[in-house]
Amino acid sequence: MNQNPTPEQQYPQTPQPRTIQVAVPNVKPYVTYTILGFTVFIYLLQLAGVYLLGTDIVATFGVKYGPLIRAGEIWRLITPVFLHDSSLPYGLLHIGFNMYALFLYGRGLEARFGHMRFTLLYFLSAYAGNVFSFLLSPNPSLGASTAVFGLLAAEGLFVFQNRQLLGNRAGRALMNVLYIAGINLLIGFSTTGVDNFGHLGGLLGGVLFTWFGGPRWKIEGFYPSVKLIDEREGHGALAGTIAVLLFFIPLTMLGWIWIVK
Numbered sequence: 001m002n003q004n005p006t007p008e009q010q011y012p013q014t015p016q017p018r019t020i021q022v023a024v025p026n027v028k029p030y031v032t033y034t035i036l037g038f039t040v041f042i043y044l045l046q047l048a049g050v051y052l053l054g055t056d057i058v059a060t061f062g063v064k065y066g067p068l069i070r071a072g073e074i075w076r077l078i079t080p081v082f083l084h085d086s087s088l089p090y091g092l093l094h095i096g097f098n099m100y101a102l103f104l105y106g107r108g109l110e111a112r113f114g115h116m117r118f119t120l121l122y123f124l125s126a127y128a129g130n131v132f133s134f135l136l137s138p139n140p141s142l143g144a145s146t147a148v149f150g151l152l153a154a155e156g157l158f159v160f161q162n163r164q165l166l167g168n169r170a171g172r173a174l175m176n177v178l179y180i181a182g183i184n185l186l187i188g189f190s191t192t193g194v195d196n197f198g199h200l201g202g203l204l205g206g207v208l209f210t211w212f213g214g215p216r217w218k219i220e221g222f223y224p225s226v227k228l229i230d231e232r233e234g235h236g237a238l239a240g241t242i243a244v245l246l247f248f249i250p251l252t253m254l255g256w257i258w259i260v261k
Contacts, residue, residue, distance in 0.1 A: 031115050032106035035122065036099055039082050039144060043095050046086040056086045064130050064198075065140045070256055077134065077252065081126035083142040098144040105151045112158060112215050117237045120213075124244045125150020125205040131248045132201025135255045141195040146202035152181045153206030154214060161210075162217050165228075205244050213240020 042058065049057040062079035069076050084095040110118040129146025156177035163170035181203070188194040213236035220229050232239070 027111045027114060029107040029110040031119050031122075032102060032110050035106070036102055039084075039095070039099060039102075042082045043084055043086070043091075046083065047088075047091075050086050059083050059086060059142060063140045063142045064133055066134055066138055066255070066259070069134055070259075077127055077130045078123065080130055080142040081123065081144050081147050084144070085142070094143060098148050101148045102144065102151070105148075105155055109151055109154055109158070113154075113236075114233075117213065117240070120237055120241055121150060121154055121206065121209050122147045124209055124241060125153075125202045128205025128208075128244060128248050129195075129198040129200075129202030131252050131255070132204070133195050133198040135251055135258065136197040136260060137195060138260050139195070141198055143195070143198075145195075146198045146205075149181070149184075149199045149202035150206030150209070152177055153203045154210040156181070157207055157210040158214050161214065165217050165219070201248075205248065208243045208247055209240035212243040213237060 046056050046058045049055060062076060062083050064076050064080045084098065085091040106118070106122075109121070113121060126144070126147040129149065130141075133141050133146075156174055159166060159170050159173045159177070163174075166173070185196070185199060188196045188199055213232060215233075215236065216231040217228055218231060219226055230236070
């Protein structure tokens with residue numbers, strides 16, 4: 001006797017995608033803690049100079065200041081990342097916010113980027129921010145916020161580039177980063193004494209480095225033997241560095257010609 005096929009036989013069900021867990025990189029954030037500790041140490045030296053000598057002698061030799069950079073003190077495009085306002089109590093808020101942001105975002109980024117790539121990301125973002133400030137603002141400036149904004153940009157772009165693997169968490173994480181960056185930029189543009197060009201330059205430096213050199217994750221292998229690999233692990237640091245330098249070295253040179261009053 002002939003029988004009609006059941007719905008399951010006539011229309012076989014499509015296998016549902018399986019959710020699997022994959023171990024993510026677990027790297028101790030030594031660089032983050034080292035930068036944080038060294039920055040706090042430098043700040044204590046700044047306070048000691050103010051207390052003992054009546055002037056912030058450390059900042060005098062490291063703050064970003066256009067005329068001195070043009071006179072050959074090019075280290076001032078990097079050293080401001082270690083310096084903060086030594087006037088109290090505002091200075092404590094200045095370094096406190098920046099170090100909290102470094103602690104908050106640095107540990108996760110260092111785990112994903114690795115020690116070397118994270119170090120380059122941090123200091124190239126600081127360099128990019130100080131170049132923007134050197135080019136567009138005549139005012140002296142200092143602070144780690146140039147690098148912190150680079151970390152924010154790297155966090156957001158990493159989430160965007162790996163959104164398929166991160167799933168539902170990607171949208172929430174990306175909106176959180178955009179919200180924090182937007183609020184801080186808004187506060188900066190509505191407050192006097194804030195180096196907004198440094199923040200924007202740091203953001204752009206972080207975007208360039210991460211776009212060309214940030215981790216691009218993919219799953220390799222077959223269940224249950226699957227692992228997470230970074231397609232840029234071997235060349236990401238170099239690619240990101242070249243991208244930032246190709247963009248910001250010409251701007252640095254332009255700063256010797258185009259002087260903002």
